[in-house]
Amino acid sequence: MHAWPASEVPALTGQGRDLRIHDTATGGLVTLDPGPVARIYVCGITPYDATHMGHAATYNAFDLVQRVWLDTKRQVHYVQNVTDVDDPLLERAVRDGIDWVGLAEKETALFREDMTALRMLPPKQYIGAVEAIPGIVPLVERLRDVGAAYELEGDVYFSVESDPNFGQVSHLDAAAMRLLSAERGGDPDRAGKKNPLDPMLWMAAREGEPSWDGGSLGRGRPGWHIECVAIALEYLGMGFDVQGGGSDLVFPHHEMGASHAQALTGEFPMAKAYVHAGMVALDGEKMSKSKGNLVFVSALRRDGVDPAAIRLALLAHHYRDNWEWTDQVLADAVARLGRWRAAVSRPDGPSADALVEELREALTNDLDAPAALAAVDRWAVLQAEQGGTDEGAPGVVSRAVDALLGVAL
Template identity: 30%
Template sequence: MAIVKIYNTLTKTKEEFQPIRPGQITMYVCGPTVYNYIHIGNARSAIAFDTIRRYFEFRGYHVNFVSNFTDVDDKMINEARREKTTVPELAERYIKAYQEDTAALNIEPATKNPRATHEITAIINFIKQLIAQGYAYEADGDVYYHAKKFAHYGELSSQNIAELEEGASEHINEEEQKRKQDPIDFALWKKQKQPDEIAWNSPWGKGRPGWHIECSVMATKYLGETIDIHGGGQDLEFPHHENEIAQSEAATGKKFVHYWMHNGFVTVGAEAEKMSKSLHNFVTVHDLLKTVDPQVLRFLMASVQYRRQINYSKENLQQAEIILQRFKNTLNNLEYRLSDQTSSVQAAALEEAIKKTKMAFITAMDDDFNVQNALAAIYDLLPVVNANIAAENADKEALKEVKQLLHDWLAVFGIETTQLTATTAAEDEDEIAALIKEREQARKNKDWAKSDQLRAQLKEMGITVEDTPQGTRWIRE
């Protein structure tokens, strides 16, 4: 088996992937904070790592995939107050919406979706361990991690500690500065500030977890003290993932993650501005799917290499739709030709093109999931396939292989060929069949005027008629 190469954010190099256990992969990807519908920037991350997971599964690996829900933090508390509801009720609503939206985008369910509020005991025990080891301290009901005590702090995101310290001191208030031993220290546990604020009992008083600690706890609890891959958006490199490393490795004394992977942003507009809720320039998946085919959105997001930026625009959506239509046409052509009664004749050119494409697809995807090159290889195969479909004598055995390969390859990108080519039975199909039969008879009678009149009538019904060497076929526009 050829070796997959992954760009490791920690080492800033492309490395050969070697899982901890042969044939098995442990993978943790940071999930959403569930206080609103996800926007397409969030969806890009989910789709990118789903595509990576699917490719590993295509290559025969078993992937244990964990992605969390952050169901308590300041944003959730503030939104719950604004909506006059509770944090748990808010979380339930948007977790359900997330599951519906990601299902529409054909994102495989995670092996497990742990939630911060379901792991409070484990989080408290993890914090107690960090305090006992001298990496954390309590201050008036809050608990902070002493970042400078972790020797490798800043390595993932290439941050300069002195500059971090200076920057942090400018952004914290005097009260917080008094509690912290150092400006760059970060919260593991937050004291309850208001009586209506969701909180749990702890050795340090009533409060709730900080954001970073939950992922350290859930990743190590469900995947082990050392995991193969940890992923998320580029904006999580610092401070979130940097803090995860510091917490996890201080607690376990072991390397936390072998390969760190980060996906690029989704941008919008001519200025290529990053899409985010804070900038109020986002489009939610929930709203978008009311007007956009989910397969088109999925394909747009999956067809760009995960580390690259994606510019979201109507034009790019239209281009994705055109490419999907090309696949659909080829699959429909395959289905039609394989169903006819002609015999199969070996075509060396087609078989050689299939062999070449199989190698090119693997080579591209093994190279840090280079989806653009993988798709280019498949595109190059399509004209050869369609030429053989149209030939008087087709290589049906090779075409059967192509049909299966297209199914397998497109599934890596989250596109199911059965859905791509699915048509629903319509009330007018008996009428269409009768008109097709009448037109075929007109052609046999060389009544070309009648034939053209029937073609035009079918066109008005949204039906395109194609005359092939194997007979007449029709497709709904």
């Protein structure tokens, strides 16, 4: 599966700084010090309704992570999956009377278009669950063979008790885990499981549903968590720098994925930091496909909204915050974009050297994008009220805003 084209990232003078970011597993800020190649895995979409503002906010956060690393002159190895076969996708296809493969392809193509428009840097590997199945099957077989998995009526489940570090990502108690498991795709009440929290690794073929050859597992399809584990281990290996996604993935997805990988390799942890973006609401409720309260990037673009304004609307909120999308949020972003573009359109202006360092300081401090926007606002006000004599300043600002915030002025 192919990703989307990369926009050019301007190189800035000076040196970027190492990123300090909130790690869910430890509950505090950690300073990341990757090697020459920083490794990041971000969980992708289930392509049956893309791309809403919740998606966009999440991928914007991890785009900033990449840009901070690039500013330190590192390379970035970014991997993202697409869950192109799963219950919600199949259910939507049945509801709408369309082919599930066609639905997945259409929504994935739309997602690519939106990511391109928003200038999100693409992953090096963009892997669908279906194409990952040949690599998933041997992992499930290994887990079964070492006693970390078991069969139940043809399905294969992972035993959470096989990983002594289970629970070290979310730090939730058993009751909270069971509740979230039931809400987020698990089946804690299924009879015969060793532990109600045990997640499915391989679902035996069901009548009327797609299935694939699973070798000794029989025909079926993979569970949700093992999909990401197989892709991450193949392309990044254990101990990569950042596992990312929305905060709704902390449990069960990231917790279970970590345990799968740790049981497979005997190593801990799967990732050096678990980083999670907040949720975006509309009319007081979290945007979700099940509720249908979605604002789509593609719809805004069709209405003539500049993608740079959409990106500024996302950047106005700290990535870990839960916030609400409103018409005023977008209007503020459109106005800000206009002020910034007017400021950099002049032939000279106030010195921007200090601004570049302010941007770096803000973003390396747990991706504080609102502080970065405020710094550019101050420069734009100074430009409007006083001007300046530095002929290179507008260009410096344009390049810095592009390189570090992904906004083209």
